[in-house]
Amino acid sequence: MQLGVATAFSDDIAIDLGTANTLVHVAGRGIIIDEPSVVAVHSFRGWRELLAVGRKAKLLVSRSPEKIEEVHPLRDGFIADFVATEEMLRQFIKRAKTMLGFRRPRILICVPAGATPVERRAVYDTAMSLGARKVYLVAEPVAASLGVGLSVEEGTALMVVDVGGGTTDIAVLSRGVVIAARTLRCAGNAMEEAIIRYVRRKHNLLIGWANAERIKVEAGTALAKLNGRAAEVHIRGRDVRSGLAKMAVLTPKDIAAALSEPIDVMADFIERTLEDLPPDVMSEITLRGIYLTGGGAMLDKLDAALSRQVGIRVRATQSPMHCVVKGSAMVLSELGQREHLLMRP
Secondary structure: HHHHHHOOOOOOOOEEEEEEEEEEEOOOOOOEEEEOEEEEEEEEEEEEEEEOOOOOHHHHHOOOOOOOOOOOOOOOOOOOOOHHHHHHHHHHHHHHHHOOOOOOOOOEEEOOOOOOOHHHHHHHHHOOOOOOOOEEEHHHHHHHHHHHHHOOOOOOOOEEEEEEEOOEEEEEEEEOOEEEEEEEOOOHHHHHHHHHHHHHHHHHOOHHHHHHHHHHHHEEEOOOOOOOOOOOOEEOOOOOOOOOOOEEEEEEHHHHHHHHHHHHHHHHHHHHHHHHHOHHHHHHHHHHOOOEEHHHHHHHHHHHHHHHHHOOOOOOOOOOOHHHHHHHEEEEEEHHHHHOOOOOO
């Protein structure tokens, strides 16, 4: 009973600080924030005013597109705009507080597996500036492995591939030890870039990020099969040659072709990681399969496409976007037993 009371009134906050979305988990309350990593900014004569974050920022920009800029404070999984990142975290943490308020919370933040010491320190310092009592860091795919429900202490090796907005991260664990942790700066955003390039190359049509994201979400697929998605997407953009408005139609085959390049890069990244593992570890992963998490894992048939190219079964997980933040919360709640999984700031 005492443990339950302590957990219910804990000041612990776990944060999945992602390029596309930020998720916040509060002990005893679960995931209470899942919003875009966006800040609305009004710039005037070299001075910037930060107006809103998350969904409110998106709404504000859509209503006043000429006066207000949409700023993405993280790029490829790392802080690109320190002021905007700090304000975004400040607002999210403020909303995460209970009616009683936190004293000074312990905060655990996920970072890409391949984050450099400078990049890790930037995240650490930003969280400390918000009044945290303690700040801890954990690699995203390591947290994801716990969020999936895998036992990292067991003897059989496991591999988790976390596909986010800016990075694809891999972690290989065995007997509670991280054997390998790597980051590839090619993920969900790269898919949208690939769609933009494909539409321009095939249809001489210029489309924006919002349009590319809509195509990926509504009709994105890694493999175009007869029994797969059959949705066609009608898009509007500007003709490269005439500059006039133009319409085009994308089939599932088109979208699969557009996404083949970033998916090939991801598959090659997984293969190279496997090749660098000890033979016995690679053999165990071959038998067990690879676990796929992250928002990018929601792309239709991505698991099947990676399985075909890598030659090992890639398993899609349930609620892939929540695996990292759930695993982070587990690390924080069992810090005495999980401290060896943390990264140095």
